[in-house]
Amino acid sequence: MMDLSDLSALLGEELKAAGHTDIWVVTGPQPPSGAKQVDASGLLAEARRLADNIGCYVHAVVVDTTAASEAFTFGADRAHVVADPVTYLLGQQPEFVFFTAEHGAAAAEFAQRGSAGLIDQAIGPLGIDPETRALSARRAVYRGDYLLDLAVITPLKVAAVRLDSLAPTMPDDTHTGEIVASGEDEPAVQLWHDLGQASYRPAAQPPLWKANVIVAAGRGLVDEDGFHRAKQLATRLGAEIAGDRSVRGRGWIDEAREIGVTGQEVSPTLYVAAGVLGDTVHNAAIAGARNVVAIHIRADAPIFATADIAVVGEPKQVLAELLDALA
Amino acid sequence: MNIVVLLRAVRDPRSFSVNRKAQKIFINRETFMINPSDRNALEVALRLRGETGRVTAIAAGLDVAEDALRQALAAGADRAILIADHHLQHADGAVVARAFMRLLDHIGSHGGPAELVLLGAEALDADLAQVGPRLAAGLSWPFAGDCLAIEPTDKQDGIQVVVKQAGDFRRLAADLPAVLSVARDSNRPRYATAAGVINAYSGDANLERLDCAALSFTDEDLSPTIEARGHTFPPEREYGRRFDGTAAELAAQLKRMAASQ
DSSP, rough: OOOOOHHHHHHHHHOOOOOTOOOOEEOOSOTTTSSSSOOOHHHHHHHHHHHHHOOOOOEEEEHHHHHHHHHHTTTEEEEESOHHHHHHHHOOSSEEEEEEGGGGGHHHHHHHHHHHHEEEEEEEEEEOOTHHHHHHEEEEEEEGTTEEEEEEEESEEEEOGGGGGGGGOOOOOOOOOEEEEEEOOOOOOOEEEEEEOOOOOSSSSOOOOSSSEEEEGGGGSHHHHHHHHHHHHHHHHHEEEEEEEHHHTTTTTOOOGSSSSSSSSOSSSSEEESOOOHHHHHHHHTTTTEEEEEEEEETOOGGGGGOEEESSOOOOHHHHHHHHHHH | OOOEEEEEEEEEEGGGGTTTTEEEEEOOOEEEEEEHHHHHHHHHHHHHTTOOOOOEEEEEEEEHHHHHHHHHHTTTEEEEEEEEEEEHHTHHHHHHHHEEEEEHHHHTTTOOOSOOOOOOOOOSSSSSSHHHHHHHHHTOOOOEESEEEEEEEEEEEESEEEEEEEEEEEEEEESEEEEEEETSOOEEEEOOOOOHHHHHTTTTEEEEEHHHHHGGGTTTTOOEEEEEEEOOOOOOOOTOOOOSSSSHHHHHHHHHHOOOO
């Protein structure tokens, strides 16, 4: 099938005004003072890959010229140094705009003002259909139980992409681009006044079954010193400390922190079992855990049957090395 | 303070199981609940209400959304308004934000405008965390996401919140009206009282049902911006894989897994 636009393309006419079909990557807005800029190199590389597929340019919207020259090495063709990315972009008529997931609220504001569809917390790889020009990505629901396959079908398409879902890339120092100075725009009007640092402590200690990360100690830690290392690891990871039946018998933990059918059943994102042998009642109680990392000296320890990562080694020694690596 | 809370009914995670091998979701029971962080938002509203304030719970959808509103009434909300439309049950963020914007207009012209709009910081089952910032952008109100603590300013003319920014806690203040999203588990939601439950499910509960026509919400307003193309499942778990990298690699992996949701 050939329609009029194909014909005009054959005749060498411009299909659309340049710039209106490009991919724009927003690496800002400026983070609060003292914080480091989000490293959006993976997102720029992803935009480059898509742009090469559909044949268009990659524009980077950055906060300063250093970020601009860095953006070129990751595949941007043009960089726009602006203070208020959302307002600036609305004046540019882009087709695809990628934010990082950290700036999901800015992405939603832009999508709303530009009457666009948005995939928030999008998981790569992203896709652009060359025919319909729909932008597709995935999004995790129910804390990662499964993913929704979504496609944005509005003329302007926006995604706020999770950077941890994109493959890491190496910079290409030979790739260069052009800095489009936007002419010092005004920063966005700040509706919030910063009243300074706040001391915040959760009103109540959440129960163990709600914990996101748990480090569990077992008999394999041998002595109090081994248990102390497990506690240190918990602090480093922002985790709750727990244990199995055997360590409760030794008085290292109390009933509220015992994992097992006689104690608590848990479903954290990460469960580190240090020196836990893993009997049936213990393994049943952690069936809901998303990632289990087990450290035990015995290669045939039952805990390894439920572990995603099996570290066979002396738990005390492994913990000491881990603590060094995390320091 | 006149507070509006957006509620969403989600499928109870305990009522279904995901089989990665069969690439299927098995629904065992048709049970729904209020989206967890929306319950935290409702709790904030009930605490901030004060003597003369009013908490209005709003939701869009059909039976399950209505049930969520009745639970909110039972927990202490003053009134509830449902946009009864089955399209809105599964609508995307842009459409839902548009519908609630229309409803906020309606509330403004029937009993005083909302001064504060609260919602949960995450929607368990859909890409709807964007509704908060979208509403704020549409109304030109300030928005703050993932608020841990919310209280009125000393002179009672604004709102101040505690949010986590780049690893430390900051206190921010803005004028009302504002839209805030409340972090999950930032407070302990109250339980409904027995009398509250009976009243919420009785005939004279203060629950208003509006359809799209009443809000002059047309088919064009309902046209989707996102197309759902099905589900994908994470790879099947492989147990007992022996790790033989260095301690630094293991540490990096632990950090990554601890940070993932």
